[in-house]
Amino acid sequence: MKLGINGLGRIGKLSLWHHVSRKHFSEIVVNVGRQVGTGLQDIAGSIDRDSSYGRLGMYLHGCKSGQVIENLNEADGTMTINGVPVKILREARNPAGIQWKENGVRLVVDTTGVFTDPTADGDSPKGALRGHVQAGAEKVLLSAPFKIKNKGLEMPADAVTTVMGINDGDFNPSQHTLISAASCTTTCLSFMIKPLLDHFGADRFLSASMVTVHAATGSQQVLDRLPNAGATDLRKNRSIFNNIILTTTGAAKALPLVIPEMKSIGFIAESVRIPTNTGSLIVLVLNLQDESMESPIKRKLVNSIYRDYAKNSRYLEYSDEQHVSTDIIGMPFAAAVIEGSETHTRTGSIKVNLAKLGCNIGPTTLEVPVTQAVVYAWYDNELGSYTNVLGDRTVSIAEQMI
Structure with a gap:
């Protein structure tokens, strides 16, 4: 079976690295959609060298x-990489015009980050994710969260969001055409939430919040520049070289698509960008209801939950070591690396005035024991934590298409 990759940016190139190493697909067809440098040798040079991960x-x-x-x-437009035939397409940027059918490609991974709306018509002049289907693909895997521009529209029945190792079983090959692999942050966050949710149950989650301290991405500027017309997020135009930049993350919206129990739990997600090339950190804060003040949730219990879960998970790592961000760069298949030494818990109580809730029978005040838990997890937002998990998702879909 042949694999199509649309885009040769960060995730596109690293996906190519992953699959020429894995050799699951008989041929890989990569669409860059434009001429590059002076010819194919310059594309090969770009594939061969990487500022974060070195030489291929x-x-x-x-x-x-x-x-x-x-x-x-x-x-x-052909070459051989690690013995795997690779063909480079340089003509069409609109997915509907890419020659997937002519090249026998049935499965496409779109890594451009441009075509994310599953409701957009495939024949849109500006291009759309469904354009790949019009061009001959049977399944399209998106390396980003879905973003529906028209807020009045619902998620189409043939689109699904999955994270490998969490809810990949939600993919139905007879129903789903468009599959989102969520984001690197949602992938890491899912493996932080799921073990605790399985252990405690959703009814004990009172609220949750997270901040991702995230490495720079292509949306940051190298040097300060003027904002585009109509731009509202002026921070995006400031230099990432010498700034910590407040930004946004879609993890709060994407997480319930992967873990439905989170729909009923108040959750806030924030993000900052920092001047590193890869390697990011999530700080997760949870408010959990205790069964009693005499037996509160302790740090030891939280860490043991992660430690036990990691023993049976391909994608979760637990560590008692003290890491910095470069330590986890390239770590294979680690969607999240729990920094157990930094797990913290504090227990207190919340006094609820029942009378204000309209309850006038019995005691007027209810005291509820609550533990706040803080958990840290590292993730290599490019290769180790995301592209390798995306590669597993790609192969899994391909195996169900045969």
């Missing part, structure tokens, strides 16, 4: 690696 050969085979990109054919 080192990634594949270590320090003794030789040349891994060979057999370049400018006329056909």
Whole structure:
């Protein structure tokens, strides 16, 4: 089976790295949608080198690696990477015009971050995710959350959001055409929430909030620049080199699509960008109802829940070591690395005035024991925590299409 990748940005290139290493697909067809440099050799050079992860050969085979990109054919747009045939398409940027059918591609991973609306018509002049289907793809996997521009529209029945290892079973190959793999932050957050939710149950979650201290992305500027006309988020135009930049995350909206129990739990998600190239951190704060003041939830229990869950999970890591962000760069298949040494809990009580709630029978005040738990988790927002999990999701979908 052939795989199509639309886009050769951060996630597109690293997805290509992942799949030429894995060798699950017989051929990979990559659409860049434009001419690059002076020709195919410049595309190959960009694929081969990465400022965050080094050379492709080192990634594949270590320090003794030789040349891994060979057999370049400018006329056909083809090359061989680690023995895997790769074809580069440079003509169409609109998904509807990409030659997926002509190249025998049934499954496409769209990594551009541009086409995220599952309700947009495939023949939209500006391009749409469904355009891949019009161009011949049977399934389209989006490496970003869905974003419906028309707030009056609901999620289409043939679209689903999944995180591998959390709710990948929600994908129904006979029903779903468009699949979102959520975001790197939602992926990490899911593996922070799910173990505790399974242990305590949703009824004991009173509220939750998170902040992601996130490495820079392509939406930040290298140097200060003037905002575009109509821009409202002026911070996006400030230099990431020397600023901590407040921004937003869609994790609060995406999380209930992956873990439905979170729909009934008050949840706030915030994000800041920092001047690092990859490696991010989520600080999760939970307010949990205790069964009694005599037996509150303790740090030891929280860590043991994560430790036990990690033993049976491909994607969750638990550690008692003290990490910094570079320690987790490239860590394979670690959607989240729980920093157990930084888990904290504090228990108190909330006094509820029942009379204000209209309850005038019995005691007027109810004292509820509550524990606030703070959990830290690292994630390599590009390769280790996201692209590798995305690669598993890609292969899983492909296996269900055969």
